[in-house]
Amino acid sequence: MAHGPATLADGWRAYISRWVFTTNHKDIGTLYLWFSFAMFLLGGAFAMIIRAELFQPGMQLIRPEFFNQMTTMHGLVMVFGAIMPAFVGLANWMIPLMIGAPDMALPRMNNLSFWILPFAFAILTSTLFMEGGGPNFGWTFYAPLSTTYAPDSVNFFIFAIHIMGASSIMGSINIIATVMNMRAPGMTYMKMPLFVWTWVITAFLLVAVMPVLAGAVTMMLMDINFGTSFFDAAGGGDPVLFQHVFWFFGHPEVYIIILPAFGVVSQIIPTFSRKPLFGYSSMVYATAAIAFLSFVVWAHHMFTVGMPIAGELYFMYATMLIAVPTGVKVFNWITTMYKGSLTFETPMLFSIAFVILFTFGGFTGLMLSIAAADMQYHDTYFVVAHFHYVMVAGAVFSGTAAIYYWLPKWCGKMYNETMGQVQFWVAFIGFNIAFMPQHFLGLAGMPRRYADYGLQFADWNMVSSIGAFIYGGAQLMLLYNVIMTIKFGKPTTEEKTWEGAEGLEWTVPSPAPYHTFSTPPEFK
Amino acid sequence: MLKRAQALFLSLLSLVILLPFAGSALAESSASQLNMPQGVTEVSQAAYDIHMIMIWVCTVIGVGVFGFMFYVMYAHRKSRGAVAENFHEHLGVELLWTIVPTIILIVMAFPATTALLKVYDTDNPDIEIKITGYQWKWQYEYLGEGVKFMSELRTSDDEVYGREPKGEHYLREVTEPLVLPVGQKIRFLVTGNDVIHSWWVPDFGVKRDAVPGLFTAGWAKTDKPGTYVGECTELCGQGHAFMPVVVEVKEQAEYDAWLANKKAEAVEYASTIGKEWSSEELMAKGEGVYLQSCAGCHQADGGGIPGVFPAIKGSPIALGPQIGHIAVLIDGVPGSAMQSFADQLSEVNIAAVIHYQRNAWGNDVGDVTQPIDVLNYKQSK
Numbered sequence: 001m002a003h004g005p006a007t008l009a010d011g012w013r014a015y016i017s018r019w020v021f022t023t024n025h026k027d028i029g030t031l032y033l034w035f036s037f038a039m040f041l042l043g044g045a046f047a048m049i050i051r052a053e054l055f056q057p058g059m060q061l062i063r064p065e066f067f068n069q070m071t072t073m074h075g076l077v078m079v080f081g082a083i084m085p086a087f088v089g090l091a092n093w094m095i096p097l098m099i100g101a102p103d104m105a106l107p108r109m110n111n112l113s114f115w116i117l118p119f120a121f122a123i124l125t126s127t128l129f130m131e132g133g134g135p136n137f138g139w140t141f142y143a144p145l146s147t148t149y150a151p152d153s154v155n156f157f158i159f160a161i162h163i164m165g166a167s168s169i170m171g172s173i174n175i176i177a178t179v180m181n182m183r184a185p186g187m188t189y190m191k192m193p194l195f196v197w198t199w200v201i202t203a204f205l206l207v208a209v210m211p212v213l214a215g216a217v218t219m220m221l222m223d224i225n226f227g228t229s230f231f232d233a234a235g236g237g238d239p240v241l242f243q244h245v246f247w248f249f250g251h252p253e254v255y256i257i258i259l260p261a262f263g264v265v266s267q268i269i270p271t272f273s274r275k276p277l278f279g280y281s282s283m284v285y286a287t288a289a290i291a292f293l294s295f296v297v298w299a300h301h302m303f304t305v306g307m308p309i310a311g312e313l314y315f316m317y318a319t320m321l322i323a324v325p326t327g328v329k330v331f332n333w334i335t336t337m338y339k340g341s342l343t344f345e346t347p348m349l350f351s352i353a354f355v356i357l358f359t360f361g362g363f364t365g366l367m368l369s370i371a372a373a374d375m376q377y378h379d380t381y382f383v384v385a386h387f388h389y390v391m392v393a394g395a396v397f398s399g400t401a402a403i404y405y406w407l408p409k410w411c412g413k414m415y416n417e418t419m420g421q422v423q424f425w426v427a428f429i430g431f432n433i434a435f436m437p438q439h440f441l442g443l444a445g446m447p448r449r450y451a452d453y454g455l456q457f458a459d460w461n462m463v464s465s466i467g468a469f470i471y472g473g474a475q476l477m478l479l480y481n482v483i484m485t486i487k488f489g490k491p492t493t494e495e496k497t498w499e500g501a502e503g504l505e506w507t508v509p510s511p512a513p514y515h516t517f518s519t520p521p522e523f524k
Numbered sequence: 525m526l527k528r529a530q531a532l533f534l535s536l537l538s539l540v541i542l543l544p545f546a547g548s549a550l551a552e553s554s555a556s557q558l559n560m561p562q563g564v565t566e567v568s569q570a571a572y573d574i575h576m577i578m579i580w581v582c583t584v585i586g587v588g589v590f591g592f593m594f595y596v597m598y599a600h601r602k603s604r605g606a607v608a609e610n611f612h613e614h615l616g617v618e619l620l621w622t623i624v625p626t627i628i629l630i631v632m633a634f635p636a637t638t639a640l641l642k643v644y645d646t647d648n649p650d651i652e653i654k655i656t657g658y659q660w661k662w663q664y665e666y667l668g669e670g671v672k673f674m675s676e677l678r679t680s681d682d683e684v685y686g687r688e689p690k691g692e693h694y695l696r697e698v699t700e701p702l703v704l705p706v707g708q709k710i711r712f713l714v715t716g717n718d719v720i721h722s723w724w725v726p727d728f729g730v731k732r733d734a735v736p737g738l739f740t741a742g743w744a745k746t747d748k749p750g751t752y753v754g755e756c757t758e759l760c761g762q763g764h765a766f767m768p769v770v771v772e773v774k775e776q777a778e779y780d781a782w783l784a785n786k787k788a789e790a791v792e793y794a795s796t797i798g799k800e801w802s803s804e805e806l807m808a809k810g811e812g813v814y815l816q817s818c819a820g821c822h823q824a825d826g827g828g829i830p831g832v833f834p835a836i837k838g839s840p841i842a843l844g845p846q847i848g849h850i851a852v853l854i855d856g857v858p859g860s861a862m863q864s865f866a867d868q869l870s871e872v873n874i875a876a877v878i879h880y881q882r883n884a885w886g887n888d889v890g891d892v893t894q895p896i897d898v899l900n901y902k903q904s905k
Contacts, residue, residue, distance in 0.1 A: 057690060057694065057695075058683070058684055058685070058686050058690060059684050059685055059686075060686065063762075064762040064763065064764070064765065064766070065762040065829075068759070068761070068762060068764070130831070131830055131831030131832075132829070132830075132831030132832040133832070136761075136762075137759065138759045142719075142720055142758070142759070144718070144719050144720075144736065145719040145720065145759065145760060145761060148719075148860070148861065149659075149718065149719050149761060149861045151831065151832055152831060233735075233736045233737020233738070234736075234737070234858070238737065238738070239720055239735050239736060239737065239738075240735060240738065273600075273608065274602070274608040275608040275609065275610065275612070276610065276612040277612065278611075278612050278613065279612070279613055279614075279618055280612065280613070281613070282613075282618050282622075304722060304731050304732060304733050304740075304757075305733045305735065305740070306732065306733060306735070306738060306739070306740030306741070309640065309641070309644045312640060312644075313637060313640065316633075316636060316637075316640070317633060320629045320632070320633065320636075321629065323625060323629060324622060324625050324626055324629070327621065327625045328618070328621060328622055330589065331589075331617075331621045334589065334592060334593050334596065335617070336612075337593070337596045337597065337600065338592075338596050338600065339600055339606075339608070339609045339611075340596075340600055340606070340608045340609075341600065341601075341602040341606045341607055341608040342596075342597060342600050342601045342602055342606065343601070343602045343603070344597075344601075352593075352597070355593070356590060356593070359586070359589065359590075360586070363582040363585075363586060366578065366582065367575065367578045367579070367582065370574055370575075370578060370632075370636045370639070371636070371640045371643075372567075372570055372571050372574050372636065372639030372640045372642070372643050373560075373571050373574050373575045373578065373639070375567075375571060375643060375729060375730075375731045376560055376568075376571045376572075376575070376726060376729060376731065378722075378731060378757065379722060379731075379757040379758060380757065440557070440558045440559075443558065443559050443560045444557040444558065444559075444560075444561075445561070445726045445754075445755065447724070447755045447756070447757040447765075448757075449759045449764060450755075450764065450765040451762075451764070451765045452684060452695065452765045452766070453695065453765065454694055454695045454696050454753075455690060455692075455694050456557060457557075500608075
């Protein structure tokens with residue numbers, strides 16, 4: 001037992017005990033990744049129900065009340081259950097390997113931070129079966145719709161959010177402690193791989209804003225059950241306060257989602273360009289600048305709420321400014337490819353698509369920052385299209401790239417390149433068919449979170465639904481590819497899976513042994 | 525194989541990149557529904573102009589950046605024999621692509637600021653209208669005129685649930701539209717009664733959140749008579765998609781006639797409050813009011829939705845003393861979704877719906893609630 005992980009051959013009890021009690025960063029990373037994929041499919045199933053209902057005008061399949069539960073749960077599960085845990089899983093697997101550490105700094109807390117997550121999502125999902133239904137107030141849960149007017153299950157929702165927050169904070173503290181204390185000799189901060197850098201900055205963001213979210217839901221809890229009036233105008237409170245508190249969490253949250261994605265892409269593009277990352281230090285500074293700016297732009301989500309014009313102007317200018325460091329990153333990635341020696345394996349395809357589609361989402365983001373125009377865009381499908389370009393084509397494409405890129409290192413098997421590329425094209429085309437028309441729908445005047453719509457929106461909604469089903473199918477292909485690779489993939493033992501790969505993770509054998517870097521490697 | 529895949533990759537990518545730009549160009553040339561409407565007010569025009577400026581700025585940058593990227597992807601492929609160089613920093617270009625975007629942004633901030641100032645120019649209106657969002661309808665009050673009415677969706681449930689074919693104005697028709705005159709500056713004061721709604725008319729460029737306890741202001745002035753349709757744009761519960769905004773802009777003379785007529789209606793209504801109504805009259809009226817204003821939550825059969833909305837059928841309030849039943853409708857139930865209907869329904873309608881609730885679906889109290897009872901309760905407070 002002491003020599004390695006229990007396998008099925010050791011019996012079910014030993015095998016289950018291994019996963020439940022594990023403190024190994026690779027095991028916990030694997031748990032996070034599988035869990036997030038399960039949540040991704042669950043949130044995806046909710047999306048399929050939404051798109052099926054919106055396929056035609058009129059209510060065909062579900063009632064508006066259930067539709068609202070689906071949009072809410074889709075957002076919550078995707079943000080907190082799929083994307084965030086996926087990148088925590090990548091951090092668990094890769095950060096110790098990249099900095100030459102034997103494990104995470106706080107292994108037992110690591111175990112705890114994972115194992116409370118399934119309970120949080122079991123609680124959240126169970127609300128769908130409760131009397132009165134699950135959360136139906138949107139993933140932004142604006143008061144008083146989420147307090148006075150909410151179903152009773154809102155208390156379970158609040159509890160679930162608290163658990164997710166605790167999990168995220170523990171995970172972040174662990175990452176900060178690991179990176180600060182356990183780098184291999186010679187690895188100074190400015191020599192760390194960019195994925196590690198983006199995760200450290202993300203971890204600080206998480207530690208800073210998760211308590212704010214906890215505060216918001218605690219105030220809701222008080223308003224609902226203990227007679228306070230934080231968000232109730234009739235009792236002297238203010239519903240707009242909720243929005244300020246929520247977005248003070250919510251805006252950094254979107255960078256929490258995208259910064260690790262930047263990190264992944266900054267690892268993959270140099271590998272397949274066979275050339276070092278261009279502008280390493282400006283990448284680090286740009287990431288830090290984005291993180292800082294994310295704290296001072298939150299009210300651009302609230303341009304129509306009736307702020308004084310001075311506030312409105314400030315938040316507009318500050319938001320426009322984000323385009324500068326984001327642009328620096330895009331220019332750096334492209335210049336990394338310039339005069340490289342490019343090949344286009346699946347991880348590179350996903351990374352290039354990431355750069356293009358994320359930049360496109362950045363353009364619409366810049367348009368949204370202009371307050372006068374935002375008065376027309378706000379809460380329409382234009383916004384839905386915008387954030388799916390940055391979150392799906394951003395975070396999910398980059399996560400998929402990471403899976404193909406590091407899968408050989410994780411399981412010692414090579415995926416099928418043709419199948420990988422086919423999956424990429426299905427995902428890429430499906431994604432654009434699904435979300436490009438939503439720009440047009442929004443500009444033509446279709447608000448988001450609409451269970452039903454007028455006949456003038458029928459055509460593009462149908463196109464969008466078809467694209468969504470294709471994109472949903474692409475995720476099942478990804479699952480198929482991963483399972484086929486693990487079961488039947490061509491074994492590979494090479495340390496360096498990719499010709500152009502650099503970094504400590506490519507100095508250990510494939511699959512990575514259960515324990516790595518028991519003695520610290522020397523980093524040049 | 526891989527070469528073909530790459531060619532496909534390039535052509536598809538460029539298609540996807542060009543699609544939206546082609547779309548926006550198309551929208552300019554025809555009345556297609558791909559782009560933001562130019563609308564009929566200064567504000568909507570300002571929003572449209574800055575929107576188009578941003579699209580073109582982004583298009584130019586996008587074509588440059590992606591064009592270079594596609595060139596790199598074509599020219600520096602390993603399969604074409606490209607050998608990687610090793611450079612990885614250059615202070616000059618890095619400063620350049622920090623400073624140039626900053627300058628572009630500063631330049632763009634000027635038109636963006638001008639446009640926003642226009643949105644906020646709500647001073648010195650000719651007419652003021654208070655707009656209140658309710659779950660799930662709008663109330664319009666012409667301040668200083670004594671005219672106030674509710675505007676609700678007119679599309680029937682049968683159309684929504686596919687039991688009848690959908691009409692031409694599906695989800696774009698209301699019981700009573702907001703009526704405005706041409707050529708006058710109108711200030712909208714928007715607030716909410718229960719949850720947050722948002723009042724949006726794209727052709728006016730006005731989108732203002734309806735927040736309980738707060739007023740937000742917007743304005744419009746147009747010379748083009750016509751019917752303009754908008755939406756509620758803040759999630760407000762199950763009827764969110766079913767509370768459209770319809771505005772009719774009329775010539776001044778028509779508007780004056782309409783307003784005079786509304787005022788006369790209000791006077792005429794006052795005389796019906798004192799009248800003695802029969803049980804049959806009240807039941808007939810009450811059923812209509814119930815289906816319009818109560819059935820959304822309490823359901824058409826009075827059974828409610830367990831755990832969310834209580835049943836009225838067999839409820840102790842509906843079977844208890846009349847005064848308690850009136851109190852629930854006039855005062856609402858604090859801390860719950862049951863709001864006060866004192867401002868939403870007339871005394872006659874409240875009396876009718878109470879009578880209906882007490883005597884329908886097997887409820888058989890048998891008493892008659894008169895409008896005057898409701899008025900007396902209101903005045904006793």
